[in-house]
Amino acid sequence: MTADTFRIGLAGLGTVGVGVIKILQTHADMIAARAGRKIEVLAISARDQGRDRGVDLSAYEWTENPERMAGDPRLDAVVEVMGGSDGPALSLVETALKARKPVVTANKALIATHGVRLAGLSDQTGTPLKFEAAVAGGIPVIKALRESFAGNRLNAVYGILNGTCNYILTEMRRTGRNFLDVLEEAQAKGYAEADPTFDIDGIDAAHKLSILTALGFGVKPDFPAMKIAGIRHVSAGDIDHAAELGYRIKLLGVARRLDDGKIVQSVEPCLVPEGHPLAAVDDVFNAVFVDGDFMGKEMLVGRGAGEGPTASAVVADLIDLVRGDRGPSFGVPVDDLVTATWAGPADIISGFYLHLNVLDKPGVLAAVSAILRDYNVSVEAMIQRGRNPDQPVSIVLTTHEARQADIDGACAEIAKLPQVTGSPCVMKLIEI
Ligand SMILES: NC(=O)c1ccc[n+]([C@@H]2O[C@H](COP(=O)([O-])OP(=O)(O)OC[C@H]3O[C@@H](n4cnc5c(N)ncnc54)[C@H](OP(=O)(O)O)[C@@H]3O)[C@@H](O)[C@H]2O)c1
Structure with a gap:
């Protein structure tokens, strides 16, 4: 260890933490050349000291309580990769920033929930808080919004x-299987957690979107204000019908500015036209589409999670820190x-x-059409599937542009019709 070595404390030795160690061990010299100083792990922390993590940890000091890293004068920065919006992750990051110790984190829940307060501390103390890995793993989208696209109004x-x-959603489309079947398979392959709620109910995507909205539009992240719907209710039939109409169903996080300055912010399954670049982004890949006034439209695509891509983003933040990047966390000071x-x-x-889903009785189409007409909703295309007097059949339609409030009102009325079974499934068509 030389005097000009940049020493870090690493809190969390799971998927991301171990990935960070592997990159720093594998590319020590190359990273030193790029950063201008050697980056070394000095202290580590996790819950279980005895666990074999598949990497050599013998050179690092074990710290029982990760928060203590914040006050360790030998450390130049701490890396928080424990997870959780509160608890030890919050106390470590908060204490470190107060102690003027730079922080790198991959924790989207933490930044979405406490980002304003933490970035405020970062501003007040002049201490960098960086979180590239928190959104879309290996895709450098935070950097793109903070730096590369900074000359644009988005x-x-x-x-x-x-x-x-x-x-x-990709597997449902390819195999025609239903949601629960494919979820089970995803769990078996390790693509979905044993408790998949955060992912499939859209919460994880919403955490990331609230960070992107803040960076993209210069607004305070406001996670509770977000409209969130997950993919549990998307059926194999919906995927088929969408394909027949020329669309693919994707869970999208959307933030856009309306002409009157209001901002739309939602996470929900949407129908994306087959020709849109997002429609071709399949499997575990993530993609972020950015539309700016001078840059036009750009799409960043890549692996949004996993050891290598996520740890690579953490290490990039560390290299930026060593180089002296001290820009505000959300692109502008929190007060702005x-x-x-x-x-x-x-x-x-x-x-x-x-x-x-309707009972195939005479008059049902006329009743649905009348309700839509009363709410100023005009139909663009319609598919009716199956003829069975004893079983509900599917009616699928797309509308011309309509107000969300009118669609909500119309669907509430339609659901009350005696011929309609269950609640209508409603999704937006994305044409932007
Ligand atoms: N995995 C990804 O692909 C990915 C992608 C983007 C962002 N992230 C974010 O990165 C962070 C870490 O994710 P991960 O997948 O690496 O998680 P993980 O595999 O579950 O690892 C979490 C690590 O934190 C440690 N830890 C948890 N609670 C602790 C506590 N109270 N005190 C000390 N250590 C504690 C655990 O210790 P033990 O091992 O001893 O239990 C474990 O080493 C999360 O914020 C996550 O959202 C992950």
Whole structure:
């Protein structure tokens, strides 16, 4: 260890933490040349000291309580890769920033929930807080928004932000199997957690989107304000119908600025036209589409999770730290982040996909059409499947542009019709 070595404390030795160690061990000289100083792990922490993690940890000091790294004067920075929006991750990051110790984290839940306060501490103390790995793993989207696209006013940032959901939807399309079948397979292959709630209910994607919205539009992240729907209700039939209509279903995080300055922010399954670049992003891949006034439209695509890609983003942040990058965490100082006015159902205009299950009785189509007409919704295309007087049949339709509030109102009325069974499945058509 030389005097100009940059020494880090690594809190968390799971998928990402072990990946960071592997990269720093494998590419020590190359990273030193690029950063201008050697980067070395000095201290490590996790819950279970005895666990074999498949890497040699003998050179590192074990720290029982990760928070202590914040006050260790030998450390130049701490890396938080434990996870969780509160608990030890929050106390380590908070204490480190107060102690003017730079922080790198991969923790999207932490940044989505406490990002404003933590970035405020970072501003006040002049201590960098970096979180490239928190959004879309190996895709350098935070850097792109903070630096590469910084000369643009953005109109929209949206994309596929959860690899588990993308894998499930891709497999459903390829094999025609239903959601639960494919989820089980994804769990067996390690693409989905034993408790998949965060992924399939859209929460993980929403954490990431709230960070992108803040960076893209200069607004305070506001996770509770987000509209979130996951993919549990997407059926094999929906995927087939979408394909027949020329679309693919993707779980999208969408942030876009409306003409009146309000911002739409939602995570929900959407129908993407087959010709759109996002439609071709399959399996566990993530992609972020950015639309800016001078740059036009760009798509960043890659692996959104996994040991190598995520750890690679953490190491890139460390190299930036060593080089002296001290830009504000969200692209502008926290005091300059504005409180967004979020768009509501009355503001959002889109084409929609509606899937109804109806009893095949005379008059049902006329009743549905009348309700849609009363709510100013006009139909663009319609598919009716099956003829069976005893079983519900599917009616699928797409609409011309309509207000979300009108669609919500119409669907609530349609659901009350005696011929309609269950709630209509509604998804937006993405044409941007
Ligand atoms: N995995 C990915 O692909 C990925 C992608 C992007 C972002 N991230 C983010 O990166 C972070 C880490 O993810 P991961 O997949 O590496 O998680 P993981 O495999 O579950 O590892 C978590 C590590 O943190 C340690 N830990 C947990 N609670 C602790 C506590 N109270 N005190 C001390 N250590 C504690 C665990 O210790 P033990 O091993 O001893 O139990 C484990 O080593 C999360 O914020 C995650 O959202 C992960």
